[in-house]
Amino acid sequence: MDEQKKSLLNVHSYTKECIERYDGASSQQTKTSDAPPLIRMKLSDAIFNLCRANSLWPLTFGLSCCAIEMMCCGMARFDMARYGAEVFRPSPRQSDLMIVAGTVNRKMAPALVTLYEQMPAPRYVIAMGNCAMAGGPFAVEANYDVVLGVDKLIPVDVYVPGCPPRPEALIEGILQLQEKITGKRFPLPQNKMPEGA
Numbered sequence: 001m002d003e004q005k006k007s008l009l010n011v012h013s014y015t016k017e018c019i020e021r022y023d024g025a026s027s028q029q030t031k032t033s034d035a036p037p038l039i040r041m042k043l044s045d046a047i048f049n050l051c052r053a054n055s056l057w058p059l060t061f062g063l064s065c066c067a068i069e070m071m072c073c074g075m076a077r078f079d080m081a082r083y084g085a086e087v088f089r090p091s092p093r094q095s096d097l098m099i100v101a102g103t104v105n106r107k108m109a110p111a112l113v114t115l116y117e118q119m120p121a122p123r124y125v126i127a128m129g130n131c132a133m134a135g136g137p138f139a140v141e142a143n144y145d146v147v148l149g150v151d152k153l154i155p156v157d158v159y160v161p162g163c164p165p166r167p168e169a170l171i172e173g174i175l176q177l178q179e180k181i182t183g184k185r186f187p188l189p190q191n192k193m194p195e196g197a
């Protein structure tokens with residue numbers, strides 16, 4: 001067997017391991033967060049969560065077509081900076097939000113899991129688009145390479161459906177995540193799109 005084939009098989013067996021390790025990770029996360037903390041510091045927790053929710057630092061991480069819509073969110077027309085989530089970082093160690101934008105294939109899975117594990121806690125994941133949610137148009141019988149949902153690998157906090165979802169949908173996903181972190185919905189900004197834009 002040639003070396004290239006061998007290394008591909010290694011990647012695939014590691015992917016299987018990752019899927020087994022993270023299968024059901026969402027339910028485990030729920031169990032952990034349900035456990036009462038030893039010391040409850042309600043006010044400081046609320047302040048920290050408010051800060052976290054309004055300064056999410058996404059990881060620069062795009063997989064395919066949905067990533068173009070994600071990039072649009074950072075541009076002037078949609079301007080994620082209004083919600084404090086525009087500081088895309090090139091390192092997982094400086095990020096607390098992974099937006100999985102695009103198709104996750106089996107070869108990419110080990111890299112995705114490694115990046116997730118390198119992010120400091122608390123960390124959040126948004127599955128953007130039908131591919132990241134459930135394999136999208138590749139969820140067919142003949143498919144042998146696409147992971148049918150990133151939640152098979154890592155726990156997901158918010159799902160943004162669409163093929164691709166519009167940038168407004170991703171912004172709504174970020175607002176939903178802020179609501180999940182703080183427990184309350186922030187008022188929407190009052191500025192409207194200019195006429196004819």
Ligand code: SF4
Pocket residue numbers: 064065066067101102103128129130131132136137162163164165
């Ligand atoms: S959901 Fe659609 S737009 Fe997004 S990555 Fe998949 S095929 Fe592309």
